Amino acid sequence: MPLxxxxxxAFLVAAWVLILTPGPDMLFVIGQTLAGGASRGWAALLGIGTGALVHIALAASGVAALVAASPALFEALRLAGACYLLWLAFGALRAAWRGGATLRPAAPARAAFRDGFITNLTNPKVILFFLAFLPQFVDPARAPAWLQMLLLGPLVPLMGVPAYGLLIAGANRAAARLSTFSRWLDGLAGLIFLALGLRLLVGGRPG
Known part of the structure; x- marks a missing residue:
């Protein structure tokens, strides 16, 4: 057995604690669900999970360590991710300001997948997370570290599906009940994206 x-x-316990702890991914999925319903929430979650798989592959191959060791590249990713989130916030807040019909039919799920994927992929803190988290549960005497990281890493987004499913269902029900206040839902989603963008922009590199 390689693990x-x-x-x-211990990994399973730690992963569940991390999944159930509120964070940027959770807020992003809520924002997408409020703005476009359950289909956009699931699409955003799938995009985030796909981005996480890329980070896991990079961590296992050693590329992520090179990125983390390069201040210029780290900062470029951080700024790109923050700007993208701020752009999403601008779009949602503009829709709220204009009012009118809800955005639910007009925003395809593929856009939410794209947004989730890009925001996750351009978040350098996710790189640092997998670099710090996965190696703690690797036993070099069992199998190559890269193989163990590839086996463990994908379990994190997969284990989060049930918890996020409940979250999406709850946010979707709340949005359905408030469908007559669609501009306020757009505004709330915009504020969530704005907060995430500013958090990434001013957060800097973890010490």
Whole structure:
């Protein structure tokens, strides 16, 4: 068996704690669900998960370590991710200001997938997370570290599906009940994206 059973059990417990702890991904999925319904929420979650898989592959291959060690590249990714989130916030807030019909029919799920993928992929803190988190549960005596990281890493987004499913369902029900206030839902989604963008913009590099 390439994984240590005790380390694997510890990984599952730690992963659940991380999944259930509110964070940027959770807020992003809520914002997308409020703005476009459950289909956009699921699409955003799929985009985030796909971005996470790319980060996991980069961490396992050692590329992520090179990115983390390059201040210029790290900053470029951080600024790109922040600007993209701020652009999403601008679009949602503009829709709220204009009012009118809800955005739900007009915003395809593929846009939410794209947004989730790009915001996750351009968040350098996700790189640091997988670089710091996965190696703690790797036993070099069992199998190559890259193989163990590729086996463990995808479990994080997969384990989050049930929890995020409940979150999406709840946000979608709330949005459906407030459908007559669609401009306020757009505004709330815009504020969520704005907060995430500013958090990434001013957060800087973790110490």
């Amino acid at each position: 240590d059973p005790q380390l694997f059990l």
